[in-house]
Amino acid sequence: MASKVLKEFTREEVAQHKTANNLWIIIDTKVYDVTRFKDLHPGGASIFLEDDVLGKDVTETFYGLHRHEVLLKPQYARLQVGTIKGEQSQINAREPGGLSKVPYAEPTWLSEGYYSPYFKESHRKYQAAVRKFVDEVVFPDAQAREEDGKRPSQSVFDAMAQLELIAMRMGPGKHLKGRTLFGGLVKPEEFDYFHEMILHEEFARVHARGYVDGIGGGSCIGLPPVLNFGRPEIQARVVPEVLSGKKFICLAISEAFAGSDVQGLRTTAKKTEDGKHWIVNGTKKWITNGTFSDYFTVGCKTEKGFTVILIERSEGLETKVIKTAYSTTAGTAYITFDNVKVPVENTLGKEGQGVYVMLSNFNHERWGMCCSGAVTQRLIVEECLKWTAQRKAFGKPLNSLAVIRSKLADMIARAESVQSWLENVTFQMNNMDYKQQSELLAGPIGLLKMYITRNAQDTAQDAVQIFGGRGITKTGMGRFIEHYHRTVPYDSILGGAEDVLGDLGVRQAIRNIPKNARL
């Protein structure tokens, strides 16, 4: 479609259109005819009929009340009839794939003029490509699905699979062998935890916490037990189906009775007399992606103890939506198993040794959540820095108030400290094998996750205070703040509760105090 050729006007010409039947305004050198629109305006018609609006430049007033994206929506963009002659537009949205120029909106390694010991050219190219993909493909779907509560669109899973993004979200490893990652941008053997960190961080930028879990929460925790402990014939079937985005998997451990207390779980798996099948009975609760999963990696009580079994959606297995603080896009489910018959070959690892199967991915899961938790805090810093600069109160920008700047200082310091610690832990992961990671990083990752989620909650509260009523309103200027504040407790619960993880880190440290150490 050819774009509309816009006329050029002088400010004096625009000022002639100053009546209710012929009403133009200027926003950032763009001229809008709002004559007919004023009666449809969500903020009311009367505000357009004030003397300081009719035919005037309303840029400052507009940006005190609206997000820039309002003007980009097609139904509003077409109100533009021209531009101001000889003037350049001052306000621009970030280009798809581009970096924000707002201070602290990006980590230092992505900020102009700063350096990093960790990130190489390959990471930079990868980051730019993933951001573009997220901006163009994921963000619009995330916002639409958060609105209607449906699961992420299949077209997004297909697009992700084509670039092998689903496989890359499982981290570096043998499952990447032979795959063309992002059209060849990174070689499988090159792909490290910094690449994976970039992936988690970029995907978390969509301001839609439920969607982020919907797009891969289940597979990131449900598939590794299959990859690491499944029999070869099970792997050969299930792994390609999941990594191609055609089928979905989730991890089903927690129950209404016992939360994640493995000893208290009540779901049972009993062998049939011929020993060829398990018969599974019980329930599971808060299972991410459960409503639309085809495979369930399930923790069961068996004669020999806790055992993990891969169960396919089949007769006797039912899933129901649980409505939580975030959207149903995540597919959070209550699951019932009534005499579900499963081949014993679907046992993951050895019978009675399910705890190793389950523990094997805990650090990776928690670290992945740290990545998204770090970036979402930073996005809130960016929102607050912009808002306090463009919003005027008592004739001055909000950021002229010391009390506001003090909150911004705390928020920035939290975002920066979180990122630095995360990069350090990620660097350690890159240099350790699985065993070393388990021994040396379980505690630090537990403490890091605790630190990130506590800081996140403080930042959410500060942001609400800064945005005021808008911070608790689902639409308009503060909509991302409202969403963050409502959904931020998720990270402090999922993947291990905040206090428990902090305690894990301290207990590990206490265990490692040398016997001969004294004050």
Ligand code: HEM
């Ligand atoms: C092309 C011009 C304009 C468009 C397309 C537009 C569009 C909108 C939209 C979509 C909303 C709903 C809230 C949101 O999503 O942000 C809104 C709210 C509002 N608008 Fe406008 N608007 C325009 C110009 C103006 C101007 C010039 C003023 C003031 C002089 C104004 C005052 C308001 C107010 C007071 C609200 C309610 C804000 C709130 O609830 O916090 N609008 N406008």
